Amino acid sequence: MLIRSTSGPADVRPAEITPRPLFEERRRFLLRSGLGIAAGAALWQGLGGTARAASERLATIASPLSTTEAMTERKAVTSYNNFYEFGTDKGDPAQNAGRMLTRPWTVAVEGLAGKPRRFDIDELLKLAPLEERIYRLRCVEGWSMVIPWVGFPLAALLKAVEPLGSAKYVEFLSHYDPEIMLRRPVLQWPYAEGLRLDEALHPLTILAVGLYGEVLPNQNGAPIRLVVPWKYGFKSIKSITTIRLTERQPATSWRRAAPHEYGFYANVNPEVSHPRWSQATERRIGEIRKRPTLMFNGYAEQVASLYQGMDLRTYY
Amino acid sequence: MPNFLRAPSGTQIALVKATVFLACLVPAAQLALGWQNDTLGANPIETITRASGEWTLRLLLITLAVSPLRRYTGLHWLIRLRRMLGLFAFAYAAAHFTTYVWLDQFFDWQAIARDILDRPFITVGFAAFVLLIPLAATSSNAAIRRLGGRRWQSLHRSIYAIAILAVAHFWWLVKADLLKPFIYALILAALLGLRAWWREQERRRQLSVPPPAKHLERPVIRIVQK
Ligand code: HEM
Numbered sequence: 326m327l328i329r330s331t332s333g334p335a336d337v338r339p340a341e342i343t344p345r346p347l348f349e350e351r352r353r354f355l356l357r358s359g360l361g362i363a364a365g366a367a368l369w370q371g372l373g374g375t376a377r378a379a380s381e382r383l384a385t386i387a388s389p390l391s392t393t394e395a396m397t398e399r400k401a402v403t404s405y406n407n408f409y410e411f412g413t414d415k416g417d418p419a420q421n422a423g424r425m426l427t428r429p430w431t432v433a434v435e436g437l438a439g440k441p442r443r444f445d446i447d448e449l450l451k452l453a454p455l456e457e458r459i460y461r462l463r464c465v466e467g468w469s470m471v472i473p474w475v476g477f478p479l480a481a482l483l484k485a486v487e488p489l490g491s492a493k494y495v496e497f498l499s500h501y502d503p504e505i506m507l508r509r510p511v512l513q514w515p516y517a518e519g520l521r522l523d524e525a526l527h528p529l530t531i532l533a534v535g536l537y538g539e540v541l542p543n544q545n546g547a548p549i550r551l552v553v554p555w556k557y558g559f560k561s562i563k564s565i566t567t568i569r570l571t572e573r574q575p576a577t578s579w580r581r582a583a584p585h586e587y588g589f590y591a592n593v594n595p596e597v598s599h600p601r602w603s604q605a606t607e608r609r610i611g612e613i614r615k616r617p618t619l620m621f622n623g624y625a626e627q628v629a630s631l632y633q634g635m636d637l638r639t640y641y
Numbered sequence: 642m643p644n645f646l647r648a649p650s651g652t653q654i655a656l657v658k659a660t661v662f663l664a665c666l667v668p669a670a671q672l673a674l675g676w677q678n679d680t681l682g683a684n685p686i687e688t689i690t691r692a693s694g695e696w697t698l699r700l701l702l703i704t705l706a707v708s709p710l711r712r713y714t715g716l717h718w719l720i721r722l723r724r725m726l727g728l729f730a731f732a733y734a735a736a737h738f739t740t741y742v743w744l745d746q747f748f749d750w751q752a753i754a755r756d757i758l759d760r761p762f763i764t765v766g767f768a769a770f771v772l773l774i775p776l777a778a779t780s781s782n783a784a785i786r787r788l789g790g791r792r793w794q795s796l797h798r799s800i801y802a803i804a805i806l807a808v809a810h811f812w813w814l815v816k817a818d819l820l821k822p823f824i825y826a827l828i829l830a831a832l833l834g835l836r837a838w839w840r841e842q843e844r845r846r847q848l849s850v851p852p853p854a855k856h857l858e859r860p861v862i863r864i865v866q867k
Contacts, residue, residue: 608686610684
């Protein structure tokens with residue numbers, strides 16, 4: 326008897342999908358050998374085409390704002406997380422965040438805006454072309470990663486609601502559901518973060534919906550999170566439900582918990598040390614020896630002008 | 642209670658000691674293997690630092706629990722495990738400190754000195770470690786003889802201060818979630834509280850005139866209390 330394959334012609338056999346390690350290896354090789362962003366992007370999209378059968382793949386365009394540094398292994402990016410709502414150990418979010426449903430999901434964009442409204446997540450995914458942004462991420466705890474995010478500029482969303490002249494800050498709130506999340510008041514829930522409006526509109530500031538070319542895993546802040554690469558990681562709030570334009574500087578979770586340790590700005594700054602950790606050096610995940618931390622996490626050229634005339638020791 | 646539990650033979654005690662010895666090596670072996678096989682997670686140095694620190698604290702508390710256990714179970718031979726447990730606490734502390742100096746800071750002595758001076762959690766952790774050194778150095782029978790029981794005992798009472806410093810170290814290094822250090826603090830408070838309670842009882846007993854027979858027993862009771 327003949328054993329018939331049940332897969333239709335459109336299906337891609339698993340063997341045709343480039344295995345992830347190989348794919349990552351190739352990608353890293355490409356970046357290292359400096360073939361250029363354009364060639365990289367072409368291959369990236371080519372690969373995206375091959376692997377489309379693996380449902381969660383996102384089509385992206387490359388960005389000149391990406392770094393060419395070696396990326397942190399996907400496994401580390403998705404297993405070593407600070408997402409306190411799902412537990413305070415680094416491995417907890419990967420264990421527990423699967424409980425969170427990311428559909429249906431809406432993000433309310435409200436406050437001092439001409440056209441405030443609620444966006445459906447699928448609408449947000451189409452708001453602007455999705456870009457791959459390979460950014461350094463520096464955690465206040467002294468470790469760092471290089472992550473290929475998929476997202477779009479926050480500015481695109483803010484412009485859609487037409488901020489009023491009186492809007493000076495942007496407040497962000499995370500999803501909080503006590504049924505599936507930590508109930509102990511380790512921090513004040515829901516998690517809250519904030520940016521100055523000019524920081525929020527900066528081209529480096531993105532809303533991420535994916536990483537490594539795929540839909541964002543829950544532990545990394547699905548379905549949509551902030552990424553502000555020149556600030557310590559805790560500023561990049563996860564699983565956003567509310568974005569509010571305000572006149573006053575919003576209260577933020579870590580600052581509420583320990584105002585002498587976590588400032589509103591939280592710009593990466595090797596010269597201003599945290600009471601618990603020196604910020605002069607960092608350990609890149611996957612490496613043994615520490616490396617020097619760069620001012621504004623290496624994005625000084627793009628963002629230093631935002632803070633001209635400010636004493637960064639006072640506004641830490 | 643079975644007889645071998647109340648009064649184990651020399652062989653039985655040797656067996657128990659060997660078992661405890663091996664058990665104390667398990668966490669270290671797991672870390673060494675994990676390092677070798679790269680199964681310690683995304684940040685193996687942090688994993689080792691934390692595991693060795695937590696085992697130091699656990700072993701300190703287990704060492705402090707020997708006397709109460711012995712007193713309330715009547716298993717007097719438990720005291721014969723105490724030195725080994727204390728030395729393992731020191732060994733894990735040394736491994737913890739070495740991890741910090743070597744893997745974490747890579748012998749950057751300037752950064753280490755700054756950490757010890759500037760960061761309260763490192764300051765107290767370092768103090769706890771330094772204070773453990775004389776205890777480990779005077780753990781042999783020869784050292785007890787040389788110092789004399791009384792002086793040896795008063796030196797080794799610093800273990801209480803060390804345990805308090807160790808819990809403070811944990812308390813201050815935690816960013817926001819104080820649950821674990823809180824649990825260790827509770828256990829330590831119970832262990833220290835028991836000593837305070839015994840001391841108070843002893844003081845009262847001495848105030849009321851003791852019968853002569855009890856009086857003869859007192860030196861034995863004293864040793865039990867430490
Ligand atoms: C008796 C001495 C010590 C004890 C009992 C102890 C205990 C601990 C404990 C329980 C932890 C936390 C583990 C966790 O997060 O689960 C820890 C972490 C740590 N300890 Fe110690 N420690 C001692 C001495 C030291 C010394 C001498 C140093 C360095 C000079 C040190 C540096 C550290 C560091 C850097 C961490 C990690 C902090 C972090 O991950 O954020 N400790 N220790």
